[in-house]
Amino acid sequence: MGTSVPARDTSGTGEAGSSVRSPDATGYDETGRSGRRGAPVPPRPGHSPALSTGIPRAAARTGAFAICQAAVIAGFGLLITGPAREFWPMTAEDTAVEALEGARTTTLDTASTIASALGDTATVVGLTLLACLALVLVPRLPRWREAVFLAAGVSLQSMIFVLITASVDRTRPDVERMDDSPPTSSYTSGHTGAATALYAGLAVLVLSRVRAPWRKPLAALLLLLPLLVGLARLYRGMHHPTDVAGGLANGALSLLVVGRAVLPGHSWVGRLPADAMDIAVAAAEERPGPAQKQVTVIVNPTVTDEATQEQLRLVLAQHGYRDTPFVATTAEDTGGGQTAEALRAGTELIVVCGGDGTVRAVADALAGTGVPLVLVPSGTGNLLARHLHLPLGPAEALAAGLTGEPRALDLGRIEGDGFPAVHFTAMAGAGLDARMLEETSDRAKSVLGWPAYVLAGAKGLRTPRMRLTVRLDGGPELRRTARMVLLANIGTVQAGAAPVPAAKPDDGLLDLAVFDPRGAGGWLRAAGVLLRAKRRGAGGADVTGTGDGGPVEFHTFRRAELAFARPQPREIDGDPVGPGLRLTAEVRPGALTVMLPARER
DSSP states (O other): OOOOOOOOOOOOOSOOGGGSOOOOTTOBOTTSOBOGGGOOOOOOTTOOHHHHSHHHHHHHHHHHHHHHHHHHHHHHHHHHHTTTTTSTTGGGHHHHHHHHHHTOOHHHHHHHHHHHHTTSHHHHHHHHHHHHHHHHHSSSSOOHHHHHHHHHHHHHHHHHHHHHHHHOOOOOOSSOOSSOOOSSOSSSOHHHHHHIIIIIHHHHHHHHHOOSTTHHHHHHHHHHHHHHHHHHHHHTTSOOHHHHHHHHHHHHHHHHHHHHHHSTTTOTTTOOOTTHHHHHHHHHHHSOOSOOOOEEEEEOTTTSOHHHHHHHHHHHHHTTOTTOOEEEOOSSOSSHHHHHHHHHTTOSEEEEEEOHHHHHHHHHHHTTTOOOEEEEEOSSOOHHHHHTTOOSSHHHHHHHHHTSEEEEEEEEEEEETTEEEEEESSEEEEEHHHHHHHHOOHHHHHHHOTHHHHHHHHHHTTSOOEEEEEEETTOOOEEEEESEEEEESOOOOGGGOOSSTTOOTTSSOEEEEEEOOOHHHHHHHHHHHHHHHHHHTOOSSOTTSSSSSSSEEEEEESEEEEEEEEEEOEEETTEEOOOEEEEEEEEEEEEEEEEEOGGGO
């Protein structure tokens, strides 16, 4: 039935050739400036001076502007508590606060409690954390810059608030205060500053990233919240009007400084020097090396923005690949046709920039050709790149591939009723996982990201089990019931989960996992089996110890024939291929050549 997975030596055999930094006659350091007295400071492959100039400059500017911000706000506080305290409008502040005290009612007390709570520490920290997680996990492409903008804006406001309260000693208004007075100066209003950084920051992201017609009303509501927080703090006798004004200024300036540092389109980091390409080309021309191959980049434009493509062009130029063609995939042709055309034109190296579906289509066209592939992960799954421990940053992944060594990996070849034979790089399957992919709408994926699959999978648990027969390598038929079956070339998926722990892409075998848990306890037992198998690198047939009836069992094979009693949803590398009654899969050992760093060999 099953064949045990042979032991393999996976230790590294050496360092990547790019790790030795030989002198570079260009004389450029990593910030793109020439070294003193012509002393060469070579840029590292993958870290073009054109790609790395912005970070130190942005950090320096952010620090300098933050210091100026703190000085201005603190100076204003010293002014209103010192020379200007006898002048209007400072002389009218106590009167204004006393008027609000006299206007208190039960209804307004309740409303002010709610508004003030929007700016307290627990609320701001919790909402900031949730917003940042949503920005990273929900969109198809994680919004790292936007998450950093929001978190850093709130944090910078808090740090400057602490500095200012230590510099400006101001007592709170002489009225009945409705909240406990913290041991800090009344100037500035920390609640107002934190609310401004959080809610105004969210308003900026809504206006810049949302295209729906409701974006302006939502942004207006978000901008109103800091004003309501400030008014509530005045009403509750906690601050003077100028304290609230200082908090608004602190929050707004923090967003301005951080936004200029990290937001796309305005970023000091993202702004490349005007001569970025010249710098990269000069570095490549002076670096000795073998003759460069003809390269084509297959790029999925839905998951790879223009800024990322520009970075990839700079990395290619730095390594001597100037004017490399970028060919975009389409909804009708997800990469296979573009790859075949590039091969006919004489391309000697293919770079694929996209998610699992794009990688599968390109690998299908490359199968058996010997033309090497460089993986540049840009989707949400990136299963093959994750399994191979490649960098997930596009520029870093491209540099690692261009300076790496070719390694032969297996492919799975699969066919079934209703679709022609194709290759897969990661996993194919039938049952629950395919139903989950099939029932997740594009709208749900765009709104929720990968959690949309979890919701669809929970709904799929109510569907009946499937009955199937399995024949491995011409052996006897195995009759099973299952929630899902996986045919795997690799074992791990997102977050380090390993549904098929023994699967490896270079062992000349494919792996079969049959999942048949019953109830919540069965799923827990299945999770335990997977954890134990992952720890000991289990392989071969039936790690549960029983041939049937366990929550999950594993087999290895070279050819597998699966027949279902009723049509079942099926998927290949995350793409649904429609329901059917059968799947036939076989391994093609070493059919795909991938460029990997030497340390991965």
